[in-house]
Amino acid sequence: MNWLSILLQVNLYLTLGVAFYFFFLRKETFHQQNRIYLLLFSIVAFLIPFVELGIVHDWFVTSKVSDVVAVIPLEEFTVSPLTEEPEWSWNILAINIYFIGFGFGLLKFSLNLFKLQQLFSIQHLEGQAFSVFGKVVVDKKLNGYEAIRQHEEVHSKEFHSIDVFWFELIAVICWFNPIVYFLRKEIKLIHEYIADDTVAAKMGSPYQYAQILVSSHFNTDTSLLVNNFFNQSILKSRIAKLSQTKSKPTAKSKYLIVVPLLVAMLVVANACRENIVPEASNPDPLSLKEDNKTFDDQIFTVVEESPQFPGGLKAMYKYIADEIKYPSRAQKANISGRVFLKFVVDKDGYVTNPTVLKGIGFGCDEEAIRVVKNFPRWQPGSQNGQHVNVYFTMPITFELDGVKYEAKTDKATTLVLPDEKIAFRQTINPKDKPLVVLNEVVVVGYQFNKLKPEEIASINVLKGAKAIEKYGEQGTKGVLEITTKK
Structure with a gap:
């Protein structure tokens, strides 16, 4: 299967999955379920293009979708009065742009890994609180140290760093899709909701825990690949979520809506394969x-x-x-x-x-x-x-490229050409060649490609009685009167 088709499918499925989450699940307080949903859906988006199910292949809707999305397209060809061979293609340009973006994203990801390694080598991390792959770093001098430590341990025990790295890689691969940046930010926000709920429940007071969030220092670089306790950009959302009324258990039925969405994705995937x-x-x-x-x-x-x-x-x-x-x-x-x-x-x-x-x-x-x-x-x-x-x-x-034809009954047909892109193409049967008059001089066997476009002022086309009246029997097949610039 074409890799470009796979990439486009993956981004389509990611967009559909995130749209479903945004409109149906985001406002709910089922943070663990939302985390699982985003993780599984992002993985499924990459797997579905490779899934082929015979039963889905046979559906009528699959065959209809196939004819729309799965026919192999050739690049567009433009025809003008002189058709020229395309010198470049939009596909090649798009591929080059994609790989430039991919390379930039990969470089940025590598730099963040390097910064993370440097962070671990620092002996005294004053004012820091973060966790990554089982390693928890919390400055003991921080206000509310015990609550912050418990918060970071939740990140560590639930392997939130794996989620962070996974969505960073998705952002590298699908860098052109703005949805992946929302997804990358959202998964970190869900991680904080999960840890906040756990610690607030242990403290028995969401209000007291919210006070710790507000009164803490904000020193860690949030661009690093870590779960950072002091992330100012999401602080307001975290505090609001702590005070939000818990969703009713019946609201979990919304997750069932994802089933028809998955079916639709399977239809598209199978339509794009060997339909x-x-x-x-x-x-x-x-x-x-x-x-x-x-x-x-x-x-x-x-x-x-x-x-x-x-x-x-x-x-x-x-x-x-x-x-x-x-x-x-x-x-x-x-x-x-x-x-x-x-x-x-x-x-x-x-x-x-x-x-x-x-x-x-x-x-x-x-x-x-x-x-x-x-x-x-x-x-x-x-x-x-x-x-x-x-x-x-x-x-x-x-495409006429600015060439204008004015046809009038029983009168000469005048062809006015612009200064640029003027060229001739032999399209007339040799037996039906018109008489060519260049600057009022009849020429025989004239090769149009010898005439440079910038030299032409106008071309006058005579035919029928008008041509015979002016040139006699020589004008039977029509006449081309070419006038060059002086």
Whole structure:
């Protein structure tokens, strides 16, 4: 499975889990249960993308979700009157940005580990109170020393440091998701609630314990990977929680709501895996069927090895650039936009069933289909060592780049070009070549690529009676009057 798909799924599941916690569980006083929920849900979020259940695979809703999220997407290709091969891709840029953020987060995590090691080497930790992995450090001179020591021992005995490290690692991996920073802060707050409740119960007075919180010193660096007693940023929340009325036992029934949430996550995970679509003679690309009988007829949306265009994506874009033509109807009507295609690369490497999911008309849909139909044979995709049929989607953008066409009946059609991005493409049948007039001089066999864009002032297109009237029989196939800048 594609690692990017897994990463996106994990962040989706984390976001759903935290949203459920925020709206249904956060205000309750079931601190131990909330801690367990956040821990288990964060672990499940990383595991679910790898879980495949046959029974979930067969559900109708899974097949519908699969068609939305699991079809292999190709990068967008832009067509202009002169189509150029893309020089870079958004995917590569996104991957580079991700790994830069990941590297920065990993460096910051490593620095915090180093600071923690340095903290342990200090002989006299005056005014400090914290615990980490079973080690409890409390300055005996602190006001309320006994209560503070008991508080830190709760952290130590319940292994809260493991939670802290786990959520720090999640923040490194999913650094781009703001939800993980809320999660990292929330788990520390829950740890404090648990320890505060335990010590306040032993003291028999939440009010007295709250006084210790307020009157204590605040010296420890809260950025370190420790459970810190003196964390000013959450002090108000801790005191408020101590005075809050305990939640009723019946409120625990809210945890049952997580079951349909887990089911929804399983549906998405299975839809993003090897969801199978039986190929029919005229398949509907927006629907999936449940009857999957023979391996040969199955169409996969995600496979272990994706089909490859001969020479790779760069070669594919070059092929499109060489073959595709901007339809004249679309140019004259100033039509631009995206054509979304869906097609199958079969187990023999041939492109079949190209279909327009969303088009813009004026010949653009047909042109996109024509080019895709004529793709050369691909290296087929494989699953479990066998060649299989695979679905792909591809957006092709038709863009005029500022070129404006003005068509008028029985009159010349004028094409006005901007100073930048002007180029010509041979799209005319050799037998139907128009007469070319450059600066009022007829030229034969003129190669457009010899003319630099910045040299062009305007192009005037004559056709029909207007062209014949001015140039005689030479204008039968139309005339291009090109005027360059003086």
